[in-house]
Amino acid sequence: xxxxxxxxxxxxxxxxxxxxxxxxxxxxxxxxxxxxxxxxxxxxxxxxxxxxxxxxxxxxxxxxxxxxxxxxxxxxxxxxxxxxxxxxxxxxxxxxxxxxxxxxxxxxxxxxxxxxxxxxxxxxxxxxxxxxxxxxxxxxxxxxxxxxxxxxxxxxxxxxxxxxxxxxxxxxxxxxxxxxxxxxxxxxxxxxxxxxxxxxxxxxxxxxxxxxxxxxxxxxxxxxxxxxxxxxxxxxxxxxxxxxxxxxxxxxxxxxxxxxxxxxxxxxxxxxxxxxxxxxxxxxxxxxxxxxxxxxxxxxxxxxxxxxxxxxxxxxxxxxxxxxxxxxxxxxxxxxxxxxxxxxxxxxxxxxxxxxxxxxxxxxxxxxxxxxxxxxxxxxxxxxx
Ligand code: AMP
Numbered sequence: 118x119x120x121x122x123x124x125x126x127x128x129x130x131x132x133x134x135x136x137x138x139x140x141x142x143x144x145x146x147x148x149x150x151x152x153x154x155x156x157x158x159x160x161x162x163x164x165x166x167x168x169x170x171x172x173x174x175x176x177x178x179x180x181x182x183x184x185x186x187x188x189x190x191x192x193x194x195x196x197x198x199x200x201x202x203x204x205x206x207x208x209x210x211x212x213x214x215x216x217x218x219x220x221x222x223x224x225x226x227x228x229x230x231x232x233x234x235x236x237x238x239x240x241x242x243x244x245x246x247x248x249x250x251x252x253x254x255x256x257x258x259x260x261x262x263x264x265x266x267x268x269x270x271x272x273x274x275x276x277x278x279x280x281x282x283x284x285x286x287x288x289x290x291x292x293x294x295x296x297x298x299x300x301x302x303x304x305x306x307x308x309x310x311x312x313x314x315x316x317x318x319x320x321x322x323x324x325x326x327x328x329x330x331x332x333x334x335x336x337x338x339x340x341x342x343x344x345x346x347x348x349x350x351x352x353x354x355x356x357x358x359x360x361x362x363x364x365x366x367x368x369x370x371x372x373x374x375x376x377x378x379x380x381x382x383x384x385x386x387x388x389x390x391x392x393x394x395x396x397x398x399x400x401x402x403x404x405x406x407x408x409x410x411x412x413x414x415x416x417x418x419x420x421x422x423x424x425x426x427x428x429x430x431x432x433x434x435x436x437x438x439x440x441x442x443x444x445x446x447x448x449x450x451x452x453x454x455x456x457x458x459x460x461x462x463x464x465x466x467x468x469x470x471x472x473x474x475x476x477x478x479x480x481x482x483x484x485x486x487x488x489x490x491x492x493x494x495x496x497x498x499x500x501x502x
Pocket of ligand 1: 302
């Protein structure tokens, strides 16, 4: 098989016009590429940074055909594209990562099955196609457990924590089947690894990252994670193993739990740039977006060269927008805004990165001390357990 490398001046197509597309387009421009974004929403955040934007439906055959014919390779920042749409695109133009990978990540049951089939540890789970399957979930998982929609869930949406039989009796008739039931992981912390792989099989992992969520949405990330080196390396090995076995070309976020007993369990994979990799924009010579574009364009994947430890704080909704002036006024913080015109509760409006000398990521108080009084209340960094 001959490997294709895109020459500078080539156009990369990105499906989805959100902040991940916006920041991917910036990285592509740095490498001399043009970007053509396809967005279903008008006024997408990526319109400020892309060379060209088409507003059109992801299932409109004519739109997809014209889009594929205008670019040299296609990638996506948005996971809910139909399999038939991706097949059509792939018949006209290289698509990275492949549609088969997206199909796995789109469906929690396919995802858990794929991971289990390749000896990747995951939480116990049971398929719940309809309410008749709920007793089996109770019998095999016990209380509490979590029900999740098999498709289209994100940022904790489509999840139901089931504490006891009363909760099932109250919800069973109203749940959006098909679902997956997952054993509740009493995790010690959450981690993620961003892993990139190109067609030549080169693989790079960014430092294992520690993530804290609030209301189901990523609140902040710390890199490197405050865990033993051996566990951080094990997380990277798992991510690299998934990237190889799934045939990844591009970048992928692998989300994991550290169980109470210190074991790693993979929660989900996202074959695209990922919010928990935003710290790389200021703490690495080559960030997650450039690594992704390099992989898609068939370029070499060098060591990303992390020169600093980092804390990334998401700016979410009105509270996040309200922090911007304080972030701008404070030295040592890098502000990234996504150009979204409308602020809504729970909407990711931007993020802020703080850097620390290598090996000197301080404890929670030290990190908070880096942010001024206005920011501290929003920075509830978890204490060491
Ligand atoms: P997900 O949509 O699967 O990424 O889940 C969103 C968040 O819900 C995760 O980051 C965890 O904080 C929590 N969560 C998901 N699955 C589980 C589980 N099986 N046990 C405990 N917490 C979970």
